Structure formats: structure tokens, C-alpha cells
Amino acid sequence: MKIVVAVLTLVFMTAPIALAQQEIDQMTSVWEGVFTEAQANRGQAVYDGACGLCHGRRLNGAPDDPDMRSTPPLARAKFLREWEGRSLAVLFEYTRATMPENNPGSLTDEEFVDVIAYMLSVSGMPAADEELQPDPQSLARSVIQQQP
Amino acid sequence: MARKREKKQNDPKLQNKNGLSRRDFVKTGAVAGLGAAALFESGGTQAQGATTGAEGMVWDYEVDVVIAGGGCAGLTAAIRARDLGATVLVIDQNFDVGGRMLHSGARVSLGGGDPVQHRDMKGESDKEGFVTVDSFEDPEELDDNIDLLFTDITDWSVVDPKAQSPYRYNDRELVRAWAENCPATRQFLIDNYVRFTRISGTHGGGGLSRARAARCFLMLGDKTDMKAGTITAEDAGRVDLERSSAFAPVQMTNASRDVGPNAVSNGVALARPLEFSAREKGVEFMLHRSFDELVREQPFSGRILGITAHYSPRQHPETGELLQSYWRNGNIDERQQTVNIRARQAVILASGGHAGNPEVRSMFYPAFREPAFPTSGVALQGPQGQDAAALRAGLRVGANLAGMQQNLSYGTTFHISTRLGTRDAYTTMMPGHPTFGFRGSAGVNVGNAGFEDFIAVNQVGKRFFSEVRLPRRPGVNSYPGDRGAPGQGLEHTPLDWRNCRKEWVRQMYNYDHGLDAALAMNEGSKPPHYFSGPLWAIFDEDAIERTGWELRYPYVADNGYFFKADTIEELALKIAKGNEFQRMPLKYLADTVSTWNGYVEAGIDPEFEREADAPMNPIATPPFYALSIMIIWHDSYGGLRVNGRQQVVDMQGEVIPGLYAGGEAVGGFNKHGLGKGHVHGYIAGTHAAEESGS
The missing domain is CATH 3.90.700.10 (Succinate dehydrogenase/fumarate reductase flavoprotein, catalytic domain)
Known part of the structure; x- marks a missing residue:
């Protein structure tokens, strides 16, 4: 538990600084096509097993099991509002450090970015020809924005 | 097996296994009645002239153990009593077996050093090799024992985020017996075709010190086979997101995270294997049959002799046809309006709680008498689900109550649903x-x-x-839970006043x-x-x-x-x-x-x-x-008072002979869900089968 808190603190403290150091003209909006359809499909399969129990089949934070309480939405307007202005690297590091909640870090880096591609796809963002790479440096160049 | 009795006085079938004829039996009841009269004369509180309980009773069926309710407590008790040689009849008001267990999330929080804790500590797979993911919890977090479990579930110092104390008011004898029987119950469930995922924390009321909860799973396969542990995608509701099956009222969820590829989970993976095993072992079921009354030798004294139950047909909402259970072997198709069932050894009340009965709910939260708000699963359970049948019948034979305030201290007892x-x-x-x-x-x-x-x-x-x-929803006290206590797992110090110091409670409320x-x-x-x-x-x-x-x-x-x-x-x-x-x-x-x-x-x-x-x-x-x-009133915590053998206790502190109860029918144990009911059933089934009877 202490390790997770420390990582989270690190992510949230350092990420904005790292973002601020990026050249603005190097930034890409997540609406400009940052993943492929195949990657989003792979991410859906991972999501279904690792994330869906808590975050719901519609990624709206509503678990199908009524015994479970709501969780944060992982797609669409409310998700984008929450993550507005931060980069995919921050999302990637946060997810990798904390999820799945009962076994953080149990997915591969490739699986984590595939899930992120699925989340972006469900949020309505277009697929393109390049896959998201599990590389914080390149992910830091994609910024999360609400629908233009 | 349950034996149907003809209603002729001289019929040899009226002989029970002890050779007692119906005429003898009525005479026995009369003797007991004299005893009761003597009690009145010596200052007993019962009203003079109360009607006798058993005289004149004509039994339609007789069996060693009668169980009211085929949910998690009832099915477990049935199999256990049957394993020990008793003949068992389960009646249920619904058309199918499983109660609320069937539509649950199948989280079974046990512990005390149970076999799944040991398996996960060693990082081993299950015997069939289905579990291929690594253990989630560190071995130290699974290193449990009965004393620690008992301490956790009676920990006075734990306060939840609603400022309630879920463990403080738990009955110590009841919880001690529960803790001692957790490891054996886990093994019992495994022996009856139930498969468990990796352990992940605890479920509500499962304590803060160690990880104790696993879910139940089946593997997607070519056929639905409880022995093999497989289920078809159609039966699991995994083909079409907008379609359930008759086998699984609630679509099963992907459990690959907690097991491995192709695993699916929910209460179906618990209820159906147990039902299959019960039927295989010869437990009999009388469905569409609603439990009404306990028959006692005298209204407030003597043994419990049996039950009365009425026909409660559930019909298809569109066709009007009588609904049928998924499996039917072992079913007794009895449509007589009322039947009297003699229990040679014991009656076990496992017919659920009171969440579906607005009049009974009003004793806990008067505003909740509003009938607009139902209990959970009303379509599956029907109008008589969770209707407080055990509570009502128990009170009429003198049973005491326990834990009547404990409904107030669990987060899902009542809550506003996000499903509109x-x-x-x-x-x-x-x-x-x-x-x-x-x-x-x-x-x-x-x-x-x-x-x-x-x-x-x-x-x-x-x-x-x-x-x-x-x-x-306010959080529940589980591990890792919602930080109700300052520490979780190995960091939790049981029975420490700092867990409930007012500065802490203000902070986490x-x-x-x-x-x-x-x-x-x-x-x-x-x-x-x-x-x-x-x-x-x-x-x-x-x-x-x-x-x-x-x-x-x-x-x-x-x-x-x-x-x-x-x-x-x-x-x-x-x-x-x-x-x-x-x-x-x-x-x-x-x-x-x-x-x-x-x-x-x-x-x-x-x-x-x-x-x-x-x-x-x-x-x-x-x-x-x-x-x-x-607003949903999901589960029930107040109910009949029982001792550590799950025997129902009366208002003088005396055991009511021949009467057991478990699951949501009982009070004094604020533990959410299945982990409580299964162990209650296991204990009740064990002792009911050992009863010498009347």
C-alpha cells in the first residue's frame, strides 16, 4: 500500500512538470489518431478480464455486480474532463502503478496501452495507422483533451 | 427419502422409523401438554388455555431433516445432513433452487487458515489446474488462524465510515463456532464441485487482518458439466450481452483476472454446483412451496416436530405456465394447498431474511415501510422472497431475536441503486x-x-x-476496504482503542x-x-x-x-x-x-x-x-437468536429442541453474504443429522 501511494505521489507531482517541459508544437491531441483499431480490439479483450468487473462493461464506472460500488468512468465526457490537459504518459503510469486494484501491475506494459487505446476508442476518438507504444517518452507527447 | 403418508389412521406407513404410530404420537403430545400445564401452574408466563401445538396434526410427509429454503445456508445444510446419513427434504417458495446465492457475486469470505488460503500462500493451482494466475496476496496476508479470525469478527474497536461498529455487537458464541467451522466449510464446498478463484481481500464483515475472500468460477467449455467444472457460453450468458439463460439468471462475468483464460464467475458457479451435488446425493426438493408454521409439541415448549407449508406456484409472466426448475431430479411435484411435513430429527430454517417484507422492515427503519422500494432480485425470487417467514414462525413458537440494530451498519443493507x-x-x-x-x-x-x-x-x-x-454508499469494513480503520491487513491492530478514537472517526466519516x-x-x-x-x-x-x-x-x-x-x-x-x-x-x-x-x-x-x-x-x-x-433494501441482519450449534434459542435462554436456523434468518452476526450462510448451513446440517429425534 505504501509503495502505491508513493508512486502515485510521484506521478502527480512530477507529471505536470514533465509536461510543462514539453515543446507545445510536439504535442499531439488524442483526437488526432494515436492508436489503431486492432489495438483497441486487443484492449477490449484485456479490459473485459482485468478491468470490466469494477469499471463496468460500458466503461462508465458502473459495475454489473450490484454488490460493488461505483468506480471512476474510464471513457467519454466525464473521463476526459477528469484527465483534461494531462498526457497519456501520466495515465499510463497511474494505471500501471495502481491497477488492477487487487493486483497492481499484473498486466504487461503492452496490455496497459492496449486498454488505454480501447478507452480512447470508446470515448469516440478515431483510430489511425500507428499503435500507441508502451513508452512513457512517446506517450508524454499525447495530451488528453475533451471533445474538440 | 421423504415419505408421503396416507391419511388413514391404521395405515402402516404412519409408523415412523422409531415405531411410533400416529395415535401414540398424539398421546405423546398430550403428555407434553400436561407438562406445559404444570409449568403454568408454577408461575410460567404462557397464557392459560393456549391451543396445543401438535395434537390432531396429520402429517403428509415425513423425513429426518426438513429445511425451509434452498439458498446458501439451506443447500449447504441439506448436503451436509445427507452426507451424515439423514434423509433431507428442502422446500422453497420459488420454482428453482439457489435463493439469492444464484444471483450473487459469489464472494465467499471465510478464513481461519482455510484450504484456499493455504493454496494461495503456496502459490499452488487448484487440483484441476484451472487457476493459472499468480496469487494476489502476500503469503503473510494469508497466514490466518481461527483465533485471529474470531478476534477480527468481534473486534469492538472497529468503526466504519458510517460511524457504526459492525463487529462490536456480534454474538461471541455464534462467531466462535463460525470461525472454527470456516476451514471445514471451505473444504466442504470444494468437495461439492465448487471452484474458488484466487483470494482477494475480504468481503464485507470478513475482518481487517487478513485476506479471506475468493469468488467461485466455472470454465467456458463445450458442455455444461458441474463435475468437470465447465459451462457453455450460452448457459453462462456470455454470447449476447443482452441475453440471460435459464441456467444463469444473471450473466456471468469474465474471471480471467482472478483465475486464468476462459474462467467465468458469479453466484451461478456456486449455486448450481451445490444444487447438482445435493440432487446427486439424494436430497429432495419440494418447490413452489412456501414455509408457514413450525409445529411444536406445545406452543412454547417441547420439540419442534415439523412444519406446515402452502403451495405458492410461480407462473410464467407471459404464458401462465407453471415455471419449472432447471434440474428436476429429486423434485416432489406436490400441489396440495397445504402440507404438513414431519421432521423426525430437526427442522432447519434457512428461508432468508426480512428485506422483502415492508411491515417487518418497519421495525428497523419505519420510513422503509414504503412498499415502492423492494428487496433485491424480486423478479427471480417472487413476491414471497425474503418475506421474514422464519422470523414470523420462530416468534410464534417462542424464539428470541438477536442483532436487531445490525441492519443499520452495512453499506448495502439499504442503498440507492445506480440502475435506473x-x-x-x-x-x-x-x-x-x-x-x-x-x-x-x-x-x-x-x-x-x-x-x-x-x-x-x-x-x-x-x-x-x-x-x-x-x-x-458508505464504506464497509473489509480488507483492504475503505480505510474505515487506520490500518489494514498486517498493519491493522485488532482491539486497539486508536481504531475508534474520535479524531480518527471524524477524519474518516x-x-x-x-x-x-x-x-x-x-x-x-x-x-x-x-x-x-x-x-x-x-x-x-x-x-x-x-x-x-x-x-x-x-x-x-x-x-x-x-x-x-x-x-x-x-x-x-x-x-x-x-x-x-x-x-x-x-x-x-x-x-x-x-x-x-x-x-x-x-x-x-x-x-x-x-x-x-x-x-x-x-x-x-x-x-x-x-x-x-x-432504494434497495438488499440484505438482513437482525433475526432469530441461535447458539453456536445454530440451534434457535427462546426468550428464557433455552434451546428450542429440534430447531436450527442459519443465514439471513438469524441475527447477531453482522457479516455480509455467503460466507456466513454457508458455515451456518454446515454447522446446522452437522448437528441436525446428529439429533436423536423424538
């Missing part, structure tokens, strides 16, 4: 299960986040609380009271009941654009829980006319919407300070919509 647009809001059943028609709609699960996209109004059309705060505002009186609350009435989510077409909610069948239907209109005035009229519990017009709805739109424009909600919680959106673009909001 259906009365049966605590389940995900889809078309394909024969009882779906009783729901009519599956509802739209908007999650907590969805509550910012509408205004919530009461039966007269007025807002009553910040919508965003309405569905928030986290209950919004939206539910209480929802149950408050309003202008429509009229004497003598002062019902608070239904609740409605009101929104416009733009909300659908924002959220992507699918307002179509099977999520919503024309069943009185979803309305659409071109104007707010028309919407209010439709609700008033179309919902069975809406007793008056929503006369303020148009004004409320107009006022709300003014708040949105000003950016301030002076009534409930919504602007502090989430963005506010106008309700201005037709068409306009209304979805029902449900």
Missing part, C-alpha cells in the same frame, strides 16, 4: 431467463457519475438532495445521508402511512447526447418505470398515471425544472450546492425523460 428505470434494480438479469417478464426492463446502470446528468425529484416533483451525493432525505416526508406524505413515495430522475435529450445512455428495450420498457414526453407537464402526467406506486400528481415538477434551469444559468444551486459537486446542465431540450430511482 426498473423496480428490480439490484440485478443484471436480461431476457432469456423465464422471470425476466416480472422485471419488464433491465434498467440503465448509470453509475455514480451518471447522477450529475439529471435532477432527482420526489413524488410531488420536488428536488430533495444533491443528486451527485445520492448514490454514494463518509456518509452523505442522501438515502435518508429520499425517504423523508414531503407534501405528498399523507397519514396514516406518511409514505415518501417514488423517486424520479428527470432529464432531457441533451443528457442522452452527453452520456450515451441506451433508452431502448431491454434496458427500458413501457412498464411504469420509464417515461418520455415532449413537455415537462406531459411527463408529469404520464408518471402519475403510469406508475403503480405514484399516488398523486407531480404538481411541482414544471416549476422545479424551471427553477433548476435558472440555477444552471446562474451557476449556483442555493438549495443543495450542486455546483460544488459536479457541472450542472439545463433540462431544456425535448423530448424529456423520467427514469425511476430505487
Whole structure:
């Protein structure tokens, strides 16, 4: 538990600084096509097993099991509002450090970015020809924005 | 096996296994009656002239052990008693077996050093090799023992985020027996075809010191076979997201995270294997049969001799045909209006709690007598599910009660569901299960986040609380849970006053009271009941654009829980006319919407300070919509008082001979869900089978 808190603190403290150091003209909006359809499909399969129990089949934070309480939405307007202005690297590091909640870090880096591609796809963002790479440096160049 | 008795006095079938004829039996009852009369004369409190309990009783069936209720406690007790040589008859008011276990999430929190804890500590797989993911919990977090479990579940120092003390009021004898039987019950379930995922934390009421909860799973395969542990995708409800099966009322979830590829989970993976095993071992079932009364030798003294039960046919909502259980081997098709069933050794009450009985609920929370709000799974369980049958019958033979305040200290006991647009809001059943028609709609699960996209109004059309705060549930005390205590797992110090020091409780208190505002009186609350009435989510077409909610069948239907209109005035009229519990017009709805739109424009909600919680959106673009909001009373904690053998105890502290109870029928044990019921059933089945009988 202490390790997770420390990582989270690190992510949230350092990420904005790292973002601020990026050249603005190097930034890409997540609406400009940052993943492929195949990657989003792979991410859906991972999501279904690792994330869906808590975050719901519609990624709206509503678990199908009524015994479970709501969780944060992982797609669409409310998700984008929450993550507005931060980069995919921050999302990637946060997810990798904390999820799945009962076994953080149990997915591969490739699986984590595939899930992120699925989340972006469900949020309505277009697929393109390049896959998201599990590389914080390149992910830091994609910024999360609400629908233009 | 259960033996049907002919009603002729000289029929040799009237002989029971001890050679006691019916005439002898009645004489025995009369002797007991004399004893009771002597008791009255010596100052007993029972009224003179009370009717005798057993005289004149003609038994239709007789069997060693009769169990009222085929859910988690009842099925476990049935198999256990049968294993020990008893003949067992289970009656259930429903058409199929499994009770609420069948639509549960199958989280079974046990512990005390149980076999699954040991398996995960060693990082081993299950014997079939289905579990291929690594253990989640560190071995130290699984290193459990009975004393630690007992301490955890009676820990006076733990206070939850609602400032309630879930473990403090637990009955010590009951919990000690439970803790001692947890390891054996886990093995028992495994021996009866139940497969467990990796352990992950505890479920509510499962203690804070160690990880103890696993879910149950089956593997997707070519056929549905409980011995092999496989289920077809069709039976699991995994082919079509909008279709359930007769086998699995609630679609099973992907359990690959907790098991490995192709694993699926929910209560089906617990209830169906146990039911299969029970039937295989010769347990008999009389379904469509609702438990009414206990038969005691004298009204408040002597042994429990049996039960009476009435025919409660459940019929298909569209065709009217009698609904049939998925498996039928071992079923006794008895349609006589009332039957009397003799229990040679014991009766076990496992017929559930009182969450579906508004009159009984009122003793815990009077405002909850409002019948608009149901218990969970009303379509599957029917109108007699959770109807307090055990509590009512127990009281009539002198049983004591326990834990009557404990309903107040579990987060799902009552809560506002995030599933809108259906009365049966605590389940995900889809078309394909024969009882779906009783729901009519599956509802739209908007999650907590969805509550910012509408205004919530009461039966007269007025807002009553910040919508965003309405569905928030206070946490439960589990591990890792919601930080109710300062430490979790190895960091938790049981019985430490610092766990409940007031500075800590102030810091972690986290209950919004939206539910209480929802149950408050309003202008429509009229004497003598002062019902608070239904609740409605009101929104416009733009909300659908924002959220992507699918307002179509099977999520919503024309069943009185979803309305659409071109104007707010028309919407209010439709609700008033179309919902069975809406007793008056929503006369303020148009004004409320107009006022709300003014708040949105000003950016301030002076009534409930919504602007502090989430963005506010106008309700201005037709068409306009209304979805029902449900308060659910899910489970029950107060109930019959039992001892550590699950024997029901009377108000003098004496055991009522021949009577056992478990699961939600009993009180004194604030532990959520299945882990309690299975162990109760295991203990009750063990001792019931050992009874020498009358």
C-alpha cells in the first residue's frame, strides 16, 4: 500500500512538470489518431478480464455486480474532463502503478496501452495507422483533451 | 427419502422409523401438554388455555431433516445432513433452487487458515489446474488462524465510515463456532464441485487482518458439466450481452483476472454446483412451496416436530405456465394447498431474511415501510422472497431475536441503486431467463457519475438532495476496504482503542445521508402511512447526447418505470398515471425544472450546492425523460437468536429442541453474504443429522 501511494505521489507531482517541459508544437491531441483499431480490439479483450468487473462493461464506472460500488468512468465526457490537459504518459503510469486494484501491475506494459487505446476508442476518438507504444517518452507527447 | 403418508389412521406407513404410530404420537403430545400445564401452574408466563401445538396434526410427509429454503445456508445444510446419513427434504417458495446465492457475486469470505488460503500462500493451482494466475496476496496476508479470525469478527474497536461498529455487537458464541467451522466449510464446498478463484481481500464483515475472500468460477467449455467444472457460453450468458439463460439468471462475468483464460464467475458457479451435488446425493426438493408454521409439541415448549407449508406456484409472466426448475431430479411435484411435513430429527430454517417484507422492515427503519422500494432480485425470487417467514414462525413458537440494530451498519443493507428505470434494480438479469417478464426492463446502470446528468425529484416533483451525493454508499469494513480503520491487513491492530478514537472517526466519516432525505416526508406524505413515495430522475435529450445512455428495450420498457414526453407537464402526467406506486400528481415538477434551469444559468444551486459537486446542465431540450430511482433494501441482519450449534434459542435462554436456523434468518452476526450462510448451513446440517429425534 505504501509503495502505491508513493508512486502515485510521484506521478502527480512530477507529471505536470514533465509536461510543462514539453515543446507545445510536439504535442499531439488524442483526437488526432494515436492508436489503431486492432489495438483497441486487443484492449477490449484485456479490459473485459482485468478491468470490466469494477469499471463496468460500458466503461462508465458502473459495475454489473450490484454488490460493488461505483468506480471512476474510464471513457467519454466525464473521463476526459477528469484527465483534461494531462498526457497519456501520466495515465499510463497511474494505471500501471495502481491497477488492477487487487493486483497492481499484473498486466504487461503492452496490455496497459492496449486498454488505454480501447478507452480512447470508446470515448469516440478515431483510430489511425500507428499503435500507441508502451513508452512513457512517446506517450508524454499525447495530451488528453475533451471533445474538440 | 421423504415419505408421503396416507391419511388413514391404521395405515402402516404412519409408523415412523422409531415405531411410533400416529395415535401414540398424539398421546405423546398430550403428555407434553400436561407438562406445559404444570409449568403454568408454577408461575410460567404462557397464557392459560393456549391451543396445543401438535395434537390432531396429520402429517403428509415425513423425513429426518426438513429445511425451509434452498439458498446458501439451506443447500449447504441439506448436503451436509445427507452426507451424515439423514434423509433431507428442502422446500422453497420459488420454482428453482439457489435463493439469492444464484444471483450473487459469489464472494465467499471465510478464513481461519482455510484450504484456499493455504493454496494461495503456496502459490499452488487448484487440483484441476484451472487457476493459472499468480496469487494476489502476500503469503503473510494469508497466514490466518481461527483465533485471529474470531478476534477480527468481534473486534469492538472497529468503526466504519458510517460511524457504526459492525463487529462490536456480534454474538461471541455464534462467531466462535463460525470461525472454527470456516476451514471445514471451505473444504466442504470444494468437495461439492465448487471452484474458488484466487483470494482477494475480504468481503464485507470478513475482518481487517487478513485476506479471506475468493469468488467461485466455472470454465467456458463445450458442455455444461458441474463435475468437470465447465459451462457453455450460452448457459453462462456470455454470447449476447443482452441475453440471460435459464441456467444463469444473471450473466456471468469474465474471471480471467482472478483465475486464468476462459474462467467465468458469479453466484451461478456456486449455486448450481451445490444444487447438482445435493440432487446427486439424494436430497429432495419440494418447490413452489412456501414455509408457514413450525409445529411444536406445545406452543412454547417441547420439540419442534415439523412444519406446515402452502403451495405458492410461480407462473410464467407471459404464458401462465407453471415455471419449472432447471434440474428436476429429486423434485416432489406436490400441489396440495397445504402440507404438513414431519421432521423426525430437526427442522432447519434457512428461508432468508426480512428485506422483502415492508411491515417487518418497519421495525428497523419505519420510513422503509414504503412498499415502492423492494428487496433485491424480486423478479427471480417472487413476491414471497425474503418475506421474514422464519422470523414470523420462530416468534410464534417462542424464539428470541438477536442483532436487531445490525441492519443499520452495512453499506448495502439499504442503498440507492445506480440502475435506473426498473423496480428490480439490484440485478443484471436480461431476457432469456423465464422471470425476466416480472422485471419488464433491465434498467440503465448509470453509475455514480451518471447522477450529475439529471435532477432527482420526489413524488410531488420536488428536488430533495444533491443528486451527485445520492448514490454514494458508505464504506464497509473489509480488507483492504475503505480505510474505515487506520490500518489494514498486517498493519491493522485488532482491539486497539486508536481504531475508534474520535479524531480518527471524524477524519474518516463518509456518509452523505442522501438515502435518508429520499425517504423523508414531503407534501405528498399523507397519514396514516406518511409514505415518501417514488423517486424520479428527470432529464432531457441533451443528457442522452452527453452520456450515451441506451433508452431502448431491454434496458427500458413501457412498464411504469420509464417515461418520455415532449413537455415537462406531459411527463408529469404520464408518471402519475403510469406508475403503480405514484399516488398523486407531480404538481411541482414544471416549476422545479424551471427553477433548476435558472440555477444552471446562474451557476449556483442555493438549495443543495450542486455546483460544488459536479457541472450542472439545463433540462431544456425535448423530448424529456423520467427514469425511476430505487432504494434497495438488499440484505438482513437482525433475526432469530441461535447458539453456536445454530440451534434457535427462546426468550428464557433455552434451546428450542429440534430447531436450527442459519443465514439471513438469524441475527447477531453482522457479516455480509455467503460466507456466513454457508458455515451456518454446515454447522446446522452437522448437528441436525446428529439429533436423536423424538
